[in-house]
Amino acid sequence: MNATRLLIVNRGEIAVRVVRAARELGLTSIVTHSEADADSLAVKLADEAVCIGPAQAAKSYLNIEAILAAAREVGAEAVHPGYGFLSESADFARRVVEAGMIFVGPDAELIERMGNKAEARRTALVAGVPVVPGSPSAVADVEEAVKVALEVGYPLLIKAAAGGGGRGIRTAADEAELRAQLPLAQSEARAAFGDDSVYLERFIERARHIEVQILADGERAVHLYERECSLQRRRQKVFEESPSPALDEAARERLCASAVALAEHVGYKAAGTLEYLYDDDSGEFFFIEMNTRIQVEHPVTEMITGVDLVRAMLRVCLGEPLGVVQDDIAIRGWAVEMRINAEDPDNGFFPSLGQVERLTWPTGPGVRVDSALYEGYRMPPFYDSLVAKLVVWDEDRASALVRAGRALDEFTLEGFTTTAGLHRRLVEDQAVRRGDFHTGTLELWLDTASAASAPSVQEQAS
Amino acid sequence: MSQQTQQAPFPGVFYRRPSPEAEAFVSPGDSVQAGDTIGLLEVMKQFCELKAEVTGQIASIEVDDGDVLEAGQDILVIDVSEGEA
Structure with a gap:
């Protein structure tokens, strides 16, 4: 394999899970941890550990600069992001590769493509995979949404294109609700994900x-x-x-x-x-x-x-x-x-x-x-x-x-x-x-x- | 006039405002009614609204936005209104 020193950028049970796999593969496991996780089981089980910042995730497990600095300090050759945190950040994957390390996940371009729900839908359609009836791409405004909704059918879901993990989703039972909910969904999406693109999808209730x-x-x-x-x-x-x-x-x-x-x-x-x-x-x-x-x-x-x-x-x-x-x-x-x-x-x-x-x-x-x-x-x-x-x-x-x-x-x-x-x-x-x-x-x-x-x-x- | 110090009911991250751009729930000098929201405490990714325990005026706020609080740590001091004391 092309690396022996694996940096694990996560915590909790998944950090332990990756430490175990690394041990079995003969890799050296290095767990990153926040100040609040200094006595975690992953830290105890890993070969090495490195602190990446204060307790708040934004200052540690989501802090790309601090993680890359720690990676350099410990001489990491590959980075495992686990799930959650930066695991689906195309930016993080790109920065890891630019720093000369292997990202344990797909390429940044692919994370970006599949992470954007509208783009992922389009890709699936091209590959011949059925998708939930919905808008072919993000809807620009209320009038376009109302027009698209006629073909999609009610009830429907308004989903943030950049959302995930069940977050950034609203429902509309009819046109009146769609008109009321769409602007809210857009501003929520902008606040939560920095991108106000939303698309529509049929809501399959059962x-x-x-x-x-x-x-x-x-x-x-x-x-x-x-x-x-x-x-x-x-x-x-x-x-x-x-x-x-x-x-x-x-x-x-x-x-x-x-x-x-x-x-x-x-x-x-x-x-x-x-x-x-x-x-x-x-x-x-x-x-x-x-x-x-x-x-x-x-x-x-x-x-x-x-x-x-x-x-x-x-x-x-x-x-x-x-x-x-x-x-x-x-x-x-x-x-x-x-x-x-x-x-x-x-x-x-x-x-x-x-x-x-x-x-x-x-x-x-x-x-x-x-x-x-x-x-x-x-x-x-x-x-x-x-x-x-x-x-x-x-x-x-x-x-x-x-x-x-x-x-x-x-x-x-x-x-x-x-x-x-x-x-x-x-x-x-x-x-x-x-x-x-x-x-x-x-x-x-x-x-x-x-x-x-x-x-x-x-x-x-x- | 008596003072009441309000403490964190459990550990967590304290927020003075509902979202980063919004106004603070309360500032020193503000009048509050018992039950008014004075801040948020985030614990395991859930946000819990902290309510004023008494009616009065905010004398001081002991912690900053984004501070990590221990259970029982002082959050703010309220000058209790005469009628309540």
Whole structure:
């Protein structure tokens, strides 16, 4: 490989995940950290660590100048951005390469192209991948939007072209709402992303969110099947699984083949994910966006395919050709991931801060925990609330949900409240067991659950 | 006239204004009603509005925009209105 000193520009569980992959590949791992993360698990496990600034992300994990200075200081040869923070910043990718290092991700031009949603839609159409009916590019003003909306159909979504992660989206049920919402969406987009371009998209109300994992070396791409990520709250994924209970073999093949076609069309190099909406009623799928990074929920794919995605991504980005062909990759069994957040589900998901006083991870067959927690760790209040990913594999879906319940029962964390209790109720839920849900299901379920019963004393204690 | 010092209910990043270009919620000398928003505290990417605990006049603000606060750290001092004291 073309580098041996890997700088990891992230924190939390994903920094730990990349340190582990680096160790297994014989690379030297160097973790960047803010002043608030000096005693993080990633720092403890890495070969080296370097401080890049104060606690606030804008002054550390998002501070390109400070990161490049640290990279020079430690003699880094490659930079892994993880997810979030600068992972999809074309500017950062470009600056890393200009500084003579390898960026573990696709080229800056590709990040830019796929990061702009309107541009990504156009690219998908050219590659023959279906997209949600919508405006062919950004709409300039209200009059153009109203005209385009006649063809797209209501209800529709107004999306910031530069948005992502579920942010920068508004809905309009009819023309009056579109006229009212469009200027607001534009000024929000300008404030949040520095770009007021917005485009329109049909709002499919009962859609599933299904995404396809791909891996490519610039010449060739393979898919690693799909992930089902429909159980969301405020457009943030809560519970993911692979494969999807919604797809039959024919639909799965069509969906995954379209992802490979798009990846090869753009000459993609790295791990990446293509997100789709899937209409259960019609069996249609529509490409919505591409994420040009490793994703939070990558472990479910690793569990069912046996491919170590983080290691494979490092290999192709450090210059090795793709080590697998499509026929090597098969689905074995079923995997689910439960995101354990430091939030109180019985108190409006308010952040729950504190120190880890006692911690027992579940173990045994088919259980994997990706986390940066340890006993005595005090969580800094500055970053995301994700503290662990509990991943469970079993031979089939029904068994995986039973095993997930067993694993949750073994899990003990004292010091602050997490969303583990929510997952314990979810894996018993009849609709979840039937695999019968869409992207709005979890919020409805939460509304109903909170209306039906005030939390009992026992639940509050758990 | 009595004074009341208001403290951070939990750790986080303190903001004096709703957005970087906006006016500050309150400044020294301003009158506030109990329940008025006096600032934002960001914790794990969620923003929580801090409300004035009493009615009165802002005597001083002890922290700056963007400061990292510990739980219990003083944020501001309010001269409590006569009727409330």
